[in-house]
Amino acid sequence: MLQDSVQVYSLKSYFCRMNFIIEQTVSAIKTLYGVEIGESEISLQQTRREFEGQVTIVTFPFTRFSRKSPEQTGQEIGAYLLASTPEISGFNTIKGFLNLVISDRYWIGLFNDKLSRADYGQLAPNGKKVMVEYSSPNTNKPLHLGHVRNNLLGFSVAEILKAAGYEVIRTNLVNDRGIHICKSMLAWQQFGNGETPANAHIKGDHLVGKYYVRFEAEIKEQIAEIKNNLTSTSLISNETRNAVLSKESVIKKNKAIINYTVTSIAPAIRELGPDAEIRLETALDNANFKPLLDVVRKKSPDKKLIEAVSQCNESQKVISEAEEIKNELVRNGTPLMREAQQMLRKWEAGDEEVINLWKMMNDWVYAGFEETYRNLGVAFEKFYYESDTYLLGKDLIQEGLEKDVFFKKDDGSVWIDLTAEGLDQKLVLRADGTSVYITQDLGTAQLKYDDFGMDESIYVVGNEQDYHFKVLFLILSKLGKTWAKGLYHLSYGMVDLPSGKMKSREGTVVDADDLIREMTETATQYTEESGRLDGFSPEEKQELHQMIGLAALKYFLLKVEPQKRLLFDPKESVEFQGHTGPFIQYSHARIRSLVAKANYDENSGWNGYETLLPEERELILALNGYPAMLEAAAKDHSPAMVANYVYELARLYNKFYHDAPPILKTEDAASRNFRLRLSLVVGAIIKRCMGLMGIGVPERM
RNA sequence: GCGCCCAUAGCUCAGCUGGAUAGAGCAACGGUUUUCUAAACCGUCGGUCUCAGGUUCGAAUCCUGAUGGGCGUACCA
Known part of the structure; x- marks a missing residue:
C-alpha cells in the first residue's frame, strides 16, 4: 500500500535529500557525544535564502545529549562534518541552525551523473498494479465543470502513478441505466418529434440533456397544477391525495400550535431585549426556531418560556419534515413520474421498444462524451456499464449472511451493523431481494478485482460520498477480502461559482464543452494581441x-x-x-x-x-x-x-x-x-x- | 442530534513527518527591453495564520474545546 511508503515529502525538504549528510551527522553525534541516533531523527531542510549554505540541520534536538547550547552543538557538528566530508566546504551556525555549504564540485557532479541523464525522473517499475476509476458520468446530460475536475484529477493521478512505477488501469464506470435516463427517454418520446443529433445539429449528449431538462420543466408544471387543485385534480390517485391531505393536516395543526404559542410568549421574549426580539421575527420568517431557542436558554431563567420556545422548535421540525414528505409524494405521484417509473420497469423486463430507445439515446450520448473526452485529453483502458453490473453483489450478500457479517430483519431485508465502528446500521439488500446502491458497488468491486487482480484501486468521486465509501470499504474488509486494504477513495471538493453552488435546476451549471471553447477563445485573443506567431499556419495556431x-x-x-x-x-x-x-x-x-x-x-x-x-x-x-x-x-x-x-x-x-x-x-x-x-x-x-x-x-x- | 471536510494577505492559493523574520500569484503603486520570447524580471504596499486553552526549548503545523462555512446522516445513485 502507498501509505506504507517510508519517504515523506515536504516542500522544504525535498530539495535536499542527501543521505551522505545524514549518515555523517549520525557518526558525528556518535563520535562527539557517544549517542547512537536513528537517521530519521535528523531532519534536513533547505537553507533560507538570506543565509549562506544550501542544507540546514536543526540542532535543538541534539542539545539533550551534547549538554551544550544549540549554537555550540552546531559548531561542533559543523566542524566534524567539514573535516570528514569532502563535499562540505563550509558551515555557519545561527541559533539552533547549522547551515552547511556544499561545494559546487558536488552540485556539478550531481548534475553530470544524475540530473542531466535523459531518463532522469522516471522511477523504476515497482511491480504493482493500480486501478484508477474516474469520470463515471450519468448518460442523461452533458458533462459540466464538476465532471471536469473529476476527469482531470483522475487522469493526472493515473499519470503520476505511472511515472512512479505503477502499472495503471484507468476505468470509467458509466451510469447508463436508472430513472434519470428514463426521464430523458420519456420526454423525447413525448415531445421530441423525432429530433436527432444529426437532424438538429446538436451534440448527442446535449440533445439528451435537453430532454432531461424538458422533463423537469414539465413535471414542475404538473406539480404546480396538483398543488393548486389538490382536492379536485385528476392527475394523482386518490391514495396519493389522501396521503398528501393527511400531511397537510399535520402541517396545519403544528402551525396553529406555533401561532398560539408565539402570541402568548411574545411579550416575555421582548423583555429579553432587542436581540431576542429580532430572533423571534427571523424565526417566523425562516421557519427556524433554533437561534431563538439558544438566546432564550442563555438569557431567561424561566423554564416555562424555554419549554414553549422548545415546543415551537419541535413543531417547526415536524412541519419541515411533513412538507418534505408531501413534496416527495406529489412529485412521485405525477403522471410523468409514474410513467418514467413504468418505463424503468419495462427496461428491467427487457421490453424491446424501451431497450431500443435506450440504446439509441445512449449512443448519442457516448458520441458526445467521446468528443469531450478527446478535447480534455483523457482516456480509459476499460469501461464498465451499470446496465451490466447493477444486478451484481447479491452473491456477496449471501456470503456475508453465511459469515454472519450481515443479518436479516423480520421483513427479509438484509443489514450490516456498523455501530461498533461509529457508523450506523446500513441496508445492503431490500426485503424484495432487489439491490441498493451499495449492493452493486460491492459486486462491482469484486468484479474489478476478478478482472485485473490489482494491488490498489482508487475511486475518484466527490466528497459528498465520503460516507458511502467508508461503509463500502469497511464491508469488504469485514467480508474478508484481502484486497480491501488497497481501496482508496480520492475525495474532492465541489466546484463553486461566485453565485454559489452549481445547480442544474437553476441553470447555473457551467457546461464542459462551452468552457473548453471559451478558454480556447480567450487564449486566441490573448495570443493574437501579443502577436508573436509569425510563421504559424492557421492549423498550428x-x-x-x-x-x-x-x-x-x-x-x-x-x-x-x-x-x-x-x-x-x-x-x-x-x-x-x-x-x-x-x-x-x-x-x-x-x-x-x-x-x-x-x-x-x-x-x-x-x-x-x-x-x-x-x-x-x-x-x-x-x-x-x-x-x-x-x-x-x-x-x-x-x-x-x-x-x-x-x-x-x-x-x-x-x-x-x-x-x-x-x-x-x-x-x-x-x-x-x-x-x-x-x-x-x-x-x-x-x-x-x-x-x-x-x-x-x-x-x- | 451525530459524523466527516474546510478556515492562512482585499481575492485565489502554497506552507502542516513541530524549527529561523509565515510564502507565491492576482489586485494597487513604482521600476527594468540598442541581452537569448516583457505570457518575464525587480521593488513597495498588504497577515492578531478564525478564536480560546493545552503539549513543547520552539506551534500556522500536534491535542482539546468553541465559532463560521460545506457535505453527509435515504429501502436515491
Whole structure:
C-alpha cells in the first residue's frame, strides 16, 4: 500500500535529500557525544535564502545529549562534518541552525551523473498494479465543470502513478441505466418529434440533456397544477391525495400550535431585549426556531418560556419534515413520474421498444462524451456499464449472511451493523431481494478485482460520498477480502461559482464543452494581441490556442488540493500570467527557443566549469528534488504537489534566465554549454511535470 | 442530534513527518527591453495564520474545546 511508503515529502525538504549528510551527522553525534541516533531523527531542510549554505540541520534536538547550547552543538557538528566530508566546504551556525555549504564540485557532479541523464525522473517499475476509476458520468446530460475536475484529477493521478512505477488501469464506470435516463427517454418520446443529433445539429449528449431538462420543466408544471387543485385534480390517485391531505393536516395543526404559542410568549421574549426580539421575527420568517431557542436558554431563567420556545422548535421540525414528505409524494405521484417509473420497469423486463430507445439515446450520448473526452485529453483502458453490473453483489450478500457479517430483519431485508465502528446500521439488500446502491458497488468491486487482480484501486468521486465509501470499504474488509486494504477513495471538493453552488435546476451549471471553447477563445485573443506567431499556419495556431487555453483551465483546477472546495469565476479565474499554466508553458517555450537558437550540440561538455551562479545552484537543488516530489505526489494522490513544484521550477528558471549573462553571447564554451544543458534539463522536467497533469507544452508561443 | 471536510494577505492559493523574520500569484503603486520570447524580471504596499486553552526549548503545523462555512446522516445513485 502507498501509505506504507517510508519517504515523506515536504516542500522544504525535498530539495535536499542527501543521505551522505545524514549518515555523517549520525557518526558525528556518535563520535562527539557517544549517542547512537536513528537517521530519521535528523531532519534536513533547505537553507533560507538570506543565509549562506544550501542544507540546514536543526540542532535543538541534539542539545539533550551534547549538554551544550544549540549554537555550540552546531559548531561542533559543523566542524566534524567539514573535516570528514569532502563535499562540505563550509558551515555557519545561527541559533539552533547549522547551515552547511556544499561545494559546487558536488552540485556539478550531481548534475553530470544524475540530473542531466535523459531518463532522469522516471522511477523504476515497482511491480504493482493500480486501478484508477474516474469520470463515471450519468448518460442523461452533458458533462459540466464538476465532471471536469473529476476527469482531470483522475487522469493526472493515473499519470503520476505511472511515472512512479505503477502499472495503471484507468476505468470509467458509466451510469447508463436508472430513472434519470428514463426521464430523458420519456420526454423525447413525448415531445421530441423525432429530433436527432444529426437532424438538429446538436451534440448527442446535449440533445439528451435537453430532454432531461424538458422533463423537469414539465413535471414542475404538473406539480404546480396538483398543488393548486389538490382536492379536485385528476392527475394523482386518490391514495396519493389522501396521503398528501393527511400531511397537510399535520402541517396545519403544528402551525396553529406555533401561532398560539408565539402570541402568548411574545411579550416575555421582548423583555429579553432587542436581540431576542429580532430572533423571534427571523424565526417566523425562516421557519427556524433554533437561534431563538439558544438566546432564550442563555438569557431567561424561566423554564416555562424555554419549554414553549422548545415546543415551537419541535413543531417547526415536524412541519419541515411533513412538507418534505408531501413534496416527495406529489412529485412521485405525477403522471410523468409514474410513467418514467413504468418505463424503468419495462427496461428491467427487457421490453424491446424501451431497450431500443435506450440504446439509441445512449449512443448519442457516448458520441458526445467521446468528443469531450478527446478535447480534455483523457482516456480509459476499460469501461464498465451499470446496465451490466447493477444486478451484481447479491452473491456477496449471501456470503456475508453465511459469515454472519450481515443479518436479516423480520421483513427479509438484509443489514450490516456498523455501530461498533461509529457508523450506523446500513441496508445492503431490500426485503424484495432487489439491490441498493451499495449492493452493486460491492459486486462491482469484486468484479474489478476478478478482472485485473490489482494491488490498489482508487475511486475518484466527490466528497459528498465520503460516507458511502467508508461503509463500502469497511464491508469488504469485514467480508474478508484481502484486497480491501488497497481501496482508496480520492475525495474532492465541489466546484463553486461566485453565485454559489452549481445547480442544474437553476441553470447555473457551467457546461464542459462551452468552457473548453471559451478558454480556447480567450487564449486566441490573448495570443493574437501579443502577436508573436509569425510563421504559424492557421492549423498550428488553432492547436496552440487550444493547448494554452486548456493549460490555463487544467492548471487552475489541479493546483488546488483535491479535498478543498474550489471557487471558479468564469470571468476572472483563468489567467495567463503569474501562477498559471500558460506561464509554465511560456517558460518551456523560452527554453526551447533558446536551445534552438544556440545550435546546441548535446555531446558538448562543460569541463572546467567549477563555480556556479546562485541561480544555477538553486535550479540544481530544485531538479534534485523531483523524484522525491513525484513519490510524494503518488503517495498522496496529489496533482497539486506537481503543480506547485513545477511552478517553483519555472519561476527559478525565469530568474536565472533574467539574471545570468546572456547565454548566446557567452564566449566561454564551458559556461555556455553548461547553461544550455541546464536549460535543456529544466525544460525536460517542466515537460514531464506538465505531462503528469495532462498539459502539453509548446516549442514556441 | 451525530459524523466527516474546510478556515492562512482585499481575492485565489502554497506552507502542516513541530524549527529561523509565515510564502507565491492576482489586485494597487513604482521600476527594468540598442541581452537569448516583457505570457518575464525587480521593488513597495498588504497577515492578531478564525478564536480560546493545552503539549513543547520552539506551534500556522500536534491535542482539546468553541465559532463560521460545506457535505453527509435515504429501502436515491
